[in-house]
Amino acid sequence: MKSIPIILLGCGGVGRQLLHHIISCRSLHSKQGIIIRLVGVSDSSSLLVSDDIMLSGMRNEFLAEICHVKSAGSPLKSLLNHGHCQLYTGQGALENIVSIASSLGRSTGLAVVDCSASAETEQVSSLGCCVVLANKKPLTCAIEDFEKLVSHFRRIRFESTVGAGLPVIASVTRVISSGDPISRIVGSLSGTLGYVMSELEEGKAFSEIVRAAKSLGYTEPDPRDDLSGMDVARKGLILSRLLGWRINLSDIKIESLYPSEFGPDSMSTEDFLSKGLWQLDEKLKERVATASSKGNVLRYVCVIEDSRCNVGLQELPKDSALGRLRGSDNVVEIYSRCYKNSPLVIQGAGAGNDTTAAGVLADIIDLQDIFA
Numbered sequence: 001m002k003s004i005p006i007i008l009l010g011c012g013g014v015g016r017q018l019l020h021h022i023i024s025c026r027s028l029h030s031k032q033g034i035i036i037r038l039v040g041v042s043d044s045s046s047l048l049v050s051d052d053i054m055l056s057g058m059r060n061e062f063l064a065e066i067c068h069v070k071s072a073g074s075p076l077k078s079l080l081n082h083g084h085c086q087l088y089t090g091q092g093a094l095e096n097i098v099s100i101a102s103s104l105g106r107s108t109g110l111a112v113v114d115c116s117a118s119a120e121t122e123q124v125s126s127l128g129c130c131v132v133l134a135n136k137k138p139l140t141c142a143i144e145d146f147e148k149l150v151s152h153f154r155r156i157r158f159e160s161t162v163g164a165g166l167p168v169i170a171s172v173t174r175v176i177s178s179g180d181p182i183s184r185i186v187g188s189l190s191g192t193l194g195y196v197m198s199e200l201e202e203g204k205a206f207s208e209i210v211r212a213a214k215s216l217g218y219t220e221p222d223p224r225d226d227l228s229g230m231d232v233a234r235k236g237l238i239l240s241r242l243l244g245w246r247i248n249l250s251d252i253k254i255e256s257l258y259p260s261e262f263g264p265d266s267m268s269t270e271d272f273l274s275k276g277l278w279q280l281d282e283k284l285k286e287r288v289a290t291a292s293s294k295g296n297v298l299r300y301v302c303v304i305e306d307s308r309c310n311v312g313l314q315e316l317p318k319d320s321a322l323g324r325l326r327g328s329d330n331v332v333e334i335y336s337r338c339y340k341n342s343p344l345v346i347q348g349a350g351a352g353n354d355t356t357a358a359g360v361l362a363d364i365i366d367l368q369d370i371f372a
């Protein structure tokens, strides 16, 4: 039996769903000769580590207990029973991740699975073990750090960072490695903004829709990351960098759906959701009505072409590929020599804990050849 030890960073919507998928796929994986061993689980304030990282992992019942505590909004450190685990907090948590990575890295190997939305996990991603990312931030830092991270291409996977569970990164890398040059990628890459735009067409209020998107698990922890266009820009940057362009986030033209006085420097996420959001209702309603009077709809579009990446709202015909998009679906069109007149199109659910966690799990399994 092949054993894949993992440390999970982040136990929010995606991280918890990943734990559920791992538990429910135990017998499938066992038939495939694979066992995923959870040796560590962390949240923003602590890390739980299995007593015997070399041989055992956390039991299913304990993982279910972790999910239960975290979905009630409590920190990991509030678990009364630590099972066969040690709890580390603060700097001790990070030091332990480094020490597990170095001891398992030299023996059985380790996959660090980043389901946080933190920029701080970047240092963990560069420890030299296998890395699976749902978190886009380690890939959207300075170009030099990105290049260092992806240079170990056999031991890094980040399919869920663009299009959640959809095979966008896999398709782009396959086209590139076949020597078929990609000239243009255009798409609707935000499940949240896709959902917002199609719900606005139904006449609902912007503020109501954003709150619903958050409760459905589509948004980033701070929905302003979606509404500012930053999350789409990060996805655009990841794709642009895969094309070999040495660009940074600051090179991307980004249209925000809210003014800067509603930004994180001026108000908390909670204040934005309860007091700021509704003030945007009227403006968004008007923009949708203007587009509709011309037979168009609004879509938040990412265009990657001629060494440039731009993200923002576009008025598009209702019956265009992007105009027909409903709910949290994403669509990505890839143009290359082979796909010049008829692009390669990838479409489907583009956000949500279930599909994202499924993409992360598939990435972990994809690394199996590295493990003994």
Ligand SMILES: NC(=O)C1=CN([C@@H]2O[C@H](COP(=O)(O)OP(=O)(O)OC[C@H]3O[C@@H](n4cnc5c(N)ncnc54)[C@H](OP(=O)(O)O)[C@@H]3O)[C@@H](O)[C@H]2O)C=CC1
Binding pocket: 009, 010, 011, 012, 013, 014, 015, 042, 043, 044, 045, 075, 115, 116, 117, 118, 120, 121, 134, 135, 136, 160, 161, 162, 163, 164, 191, 217, 218, 219, 220, 221, 350, 351, 352, 353, 356
């Ligand atoms: N939801 C989706 O559809 C998709 C999400 N993603 C990405 O998945 C990631 C997770 O999203 P989601 O689960 O919705 O977010 P949540 O806010 O639900 O969960 C984030 C988790 O990360 C933890 N965390 C924060 N900082 C750190 C840290 N420094 N070290 C370890 N853990 C930390 C949080 O801890 P605490 O519980 O203590 O706050 C929380 O458990 C994001 O990067 C997102 O962009 C990617 C594709 C699709």
Ligand SMILES: N[C@@H](CC=O)C(=O)O
Binding pocket: 161, 163, 164, 189, 190, 191, 192, 193, 218, 219, 220, 226, 231, 350, 351, 352
């Ligand atoms: N917040 C993101 C989640 C996936 O990356 C989105 O809405 O697409």
